[in-house]
Amino acid sequence: MKITVTVKTNAGINLVEKTGEDSYKVYTTATPEKGKANAKILQLLADFLDVPVSSLSIVFGKTSREKIIQIP
Numbered sequence: 001m002k003i004t005v006t007v008k009t010n011a012g013i014n015l016v017e018k019t020g021e022d023s024y025k026v027y028t029t030a031t032p033e034k035g036k037a038n039a040k041i042l043q044l045l046a047d048f049l050d051v052p053v054s055s056l057s058i059v060f061g062k063t064s065r066e067k068i069i070q071i072p
Contacts, residue, residue, distance in 0.1 A: 003023065006065060007028065007041055007066075014044055016044050024045070028040045042069075
């Protein structure tokens with residue numbers, strides 16, 4: 001299954017909001033440099049969806065605010 005994620009980096013809080021059936025908004029305090037924000041986004045989504053981080057992967061948008069994430 002693939003989900004669409006909109007990301008807000010440098011936010012004041014780490015938070016995941018479900019905005020639709022297959023879409024989410026993720027707020028993270030991480031900065032978008034050297035993959036720090038992407039790693040934090042995957043960690044937050046894994047906790048929210050109750051799946052291991054290793055099962056998530058960014059399919060599209062590694063350098064974009066709009067990402068497509070593959071989950072099992």
